[in-house]
Amino acid sequence: MPVTVIVRTDEAGASTSPSLTFDGPRVVIGRGAGCDVRLPDASVSHRHATLQVTSGAVTLSDEGSSNGTFVGKKRLSARAPTTIKSGELVRVGRVWLELRIEERPATRDLSMATKDIALALVARAMRSLGEEHVPYVRVDAGPDEGAELALAEEGRVYVIGRGDACDLALGDADASREHVQLVRRGGAILVRDRGSKNGADLEGVPLSDARDVTWKAGQSLLLANTVLVLFDPTLSALKSIEEADDEPLADADVPAPPVSVADAFGERSASKAPPAPLPIAPPSERPRPSASPPARRRPRGVQPGEAGLLVVALIILVLSLGGLFWLLRT
Incomplete structure (x- = not known):
């Protein structure tokens, strides 16, 4: 059962956030260089939490971290596996993660991919501080x-x-x-x-x-x-962060949870209303058939004035034919 870990680095959505997809039985999350998901933040412990994938279920365990592991607002007890649902938001230290449990191809070369994500996160932090980060x-x-x-x-x-x-x-x-x-x-x-x-x-x-x-x-x-x-200033900074001691996280420094991909998708689906149906009058407003069908119109007969006109027309036609016959004989 593939599990995708999205490192939520923005509040608008996960479209620009880095992610890793695993198809193995265990995923270790932490700040250490040996973790499957490397999070270069001092509030994250070196080995912070572990995802376990079994047939039909994914569980998350805190590994005795300094600042705890949270599913939403609920803090997990140390080393007590908790079942995770697809789309849930998890916080380790000050870093929010979104977990997706769905069929998708595993990330290629995971060790290199997770290192690249860690370096990108450090470079982003260095840019925000105005520090040189380019090798x-x-x-x-x-x-x-x-x-x-x-x-x-x-x-x-x-x-x-x-x-x-x-x-x-x-x-x-x-x-x-x-x-x-x-x-x-x-x-x-x-x-x-x-x-x-x-x-x-x-x-x-x-x-x-x-x-x-x-x-x-x-x-x-x-x-x-x-x-x-x-x-490589970014690599040097990453090594320094990975070797540092855990940083205690005050409640005031906890970032607000982002919107999950599932919630954002639900909002987009709701906002995209289906096409309006063709206007149909309600039953009470529809025209009802009358009690009896309308009477048929009878064929109209020849009126008296019209008969006189027909007689005159016939006389003129006969005279014309007679004149034509006389001309032909002469």
Whole structure:
């Protein structure tokens, strides 16, 4: 029985909220890196709650968390499984979740997907605080020491080399014009050699021009006489949040529950009224048949005045035919 966990990050609805669909027997929710649903908020315990899926039922248990697990406004007792219905709202710490129990395909590569969601939540919080959250490459050693390249656009190919058209143009004479390329995909940075003359090494391992390699934050990339280091402020913040102690949550800091998908759908269905029926008079206003059928109209006979006109017309017709006959004989 697939279970979808929607991380409610908005009050308007769940259409823009991240979600994960599981088809296994257990889903661990918490702040720790090993959880199936990673929620980077200090009010969420490292291992906060667990969903158990059995034949025909889904239960939720609090794992002895600091700030409790709530189904709606009801706080669950620690380690006491409670049956969950599809569409119910669950709060762990200050984070609201919506649980959907319905047939849908499981999320691909769940470990990567839950990490990407955690990073996206941290990046959103950092943006709201005005903090830098975009991963970037810094020249750690070489002629261009201190130069940086921000990898702001996901999916874009960034090129590093000696050419002026490169995204990070190096003054290293031994670097190729287009030495390496970088692509940001989700929470991963992929690097590849572009057929350079002197090659490039990532932590001592030569890069290939035939495949991408994941470049992790903090690792060094050597090309010619230049050393590049990748920095990811969002990943660093995520690690700090995951390693922090639980933060006590005051009642005043508890966010209001959002509208569930089921409720929102119900409202939309109610607001979309069916087409109005054709206007039909009620029974009391409909015309009733009379007691007797209307009399038929009898054929109208020839009136006296009309008979005289017919006689005159016949006389004129006979005279005309006689005159025509006389003309033809002469």
